[in-house]
Amino acid sequence: MxxxxxxxxxxxxxxxxxxxxxxxxxxxxxxxxxxxxxxxxxxxxxxxxxxxxxxxxxxxxxxxxxxxxxxxxxxxxxxxxxxxxxxxxxxxxxxxxxxxxxxxxxxxxxxxxxxxxxxxxxxxxxxxxxxxxxxxxxxxxxxxxxRPLVRRRVYAPMLSRGVISHYDSYFRTYCKSIGWDWRLLASQCYQESTFDPQAQSWAGAKGLMQIMPGTADHLGLSRTDMHNPEKSIEAATRYIKELDGELSDIHDRYERENFVLASYNGGLQHVRDAMRLAQRDGKNPQVWDQVKPYVLKLNLPRYYRDTLVHAGYMRGQETVEYVDHIRQRYMKYRKSAR
Structure with a gap:
């Protein structure tokens, strides 16, 4: 004060x-x-x-x-x-x-x-x-x-066989910096905005990758550019790279991708809370399938008031479904686009 x-x-x-x-x-x-x-x-x-x-x-x-x-x-x-x-x-x-x-x-x-x-x-x-x-x-x-979480125009999950979206070249270009398959980033983008660059959530997230204003400021993305497709994708990959670095203790690449996706949606600190709870209960804190039950349990007082929990209450159902849906769509994209 x-x-x-x-x-x-x-x-x-x-x-x-x-x-x-x-x-x-x-x-x-x-x-x-x-x-x-x-x-x-x-x-x-x-x-x-x-x-x-x-x-x-x-x-x-x-x-x-x-x-x-x-x-x-x-x-x-x-x-x-x-x-x-x-x-x-x-x-x-x-x-x-x-x-x-x-x-x-x-x-x-x-x-x-x-x-x-x-x-x-x-x-x-x-x-x-x-x-x-x-x-x-x-x-x-x-x-x-x-009300709907995101106001958006819903586009098809694929334009044609071999072509996922109008933004495939951006996914290919900017995924190089994070070491992801570009089709995984495309899957995440569809989950965020259904490929609508004008999408906007009631919480204030905007653009293809639904970046929050505060995150945009942190990343140096001008708020006037939040609906710009290329700049949204580029900023998102920089944010993903940050999260990847924060989760570098997870050595398996596939598992780390899952934790990064969960953190992008639900917040890194909430995900870390779930990892600590899983480890306490004898689960492997570096395996998403063993941690996600604790993401779901963070809506219960017994868990979100545990001394291991730093970020408190979480609406975890959406985060678990977010990762699941992206993975399911990614498997389809791998079969249809090269």
């Missing part, structure tokens, strides 16, 4: 020991607005906070983001391991509010625990909040997953 004000007074959470709480200087609404951010403490989970295809989601996160916008600041999330850490970090002044529905009896508040010495922040939340907001946010989140 861009301030020297102490941030350690808190309201006692329902589970806290009163003797553990100390009173110090307040860090109320005006100081939060001056600093420019509201710090929310929460746990990973579908109802609290998680990432999906580069998008920050979770009912409590979206609710907190609305309030932060209301008071003119950004929301910064600090993810805790459990309720004990939530209490400890709020007591230490590491956050302004616990973004979880802990107290459901007070319908004038969203159920959050707010730091002590913050009467103006408490009043602002009470004035802003109305019970209907929670239902609105839940409906908004549901609608994200009801």
């Amino acid at each position: 861009a301030s020297c004000t102490q941030r350690q007074d808190i309201v006692t959470p329902p589970w806290a020991n009163q003797q553990q709480i100390s009173d110090t200087a307040e860090f109320d609404l005006a100081a939060i607005q001056q600093a420019g951010e509201l710090i929310g403490l929460t746990l990973s989970g579908p109802d609290t906070y998680y990432t999906y295809r580069g998008q920050l989601l979770g009912t409590q996160y979206l609710l907190g983001e609305r309030f932060a916008t209301e008071i003119g600041v950004r929301l910064r999330i600090e993810v805790c391991r459990d309720s004990a850490e939530l209490k400890t970090r709020l007591a230490a002044g590491d956050g302004d509010v616990i973004l979880m529905s802990i107290d459901t009896t007070n319908h004038s508040m969203p159920g959050w625990v707010i730091g002590k010495g913050k009467p103006l922040l408490t009043a602002a939340i009470r004035q802003w909040y109305r019970p209907a907001l929670l239902d609105e946010v839940k409906k908004e989140e549901r609608q994200m997953f009801l």
Whole structure:
């Protein structure tokens, strides 16, 4: 925080020991607005906070983001391991509010625990909040997953025997830098956009290879070029090369390709979490078929709250299907295109 004000007074959470709480200087609404951010403490989970295809989601996160916008600041999330850490970090002044529905009896508040010495922040939340907001946010989140993930024109998976798409020459050229069969990259491209260079997802991914704006910035791909077929493919291969390097401990080329594809779709850190869980349970963490069950299990609290898991909750079904579909299409392309 861009301030020297102490941030350690808190309201006692329902589970806290009163003797553990100390009173110090307040860090109320005006100081939060001056600093420019509201710090929310929460746990990973579908109802609290998680990432999906580069998008920050979770009912409590979206609710907190609305309030932060209301008071003119950004929301910064600090993810805790459990309720004990939530209490400890709020007591230490590491956050302004616990973004979880802990107290459901007070319908004038969203159920959050707010730091002590913050009467103006408490009043602002009470004035802003109305019970209907929670239902609105839940409906908004549901609608994200009801509408098509990607808006695109669907093209045939092959133009003719021997010709997969209009972009085959780009696949051939840029696959040289990553050592992939160009038909595998073509299979991935079809899975991402069905060869529609104008495709765009609700999360903001664009172009043939559905590159997120933040990833485009990281790769040096101009946002004005995100729909350019060649530049999208070239940038995607550079991203794949990065992921390949991060996964260089997987020595088998076929297996590493699977893990790279999974990371491209679901995020490298989620994939690493699944690998650690698989290894703990005596599975081979370098074999995709032994790791993908754990990608699926990362939507269960028992797994995404495990101490081995760093990235938290994951919607893993899509990632597993993503790799499966690309591999199935690749086998067809190998028979039909040289």
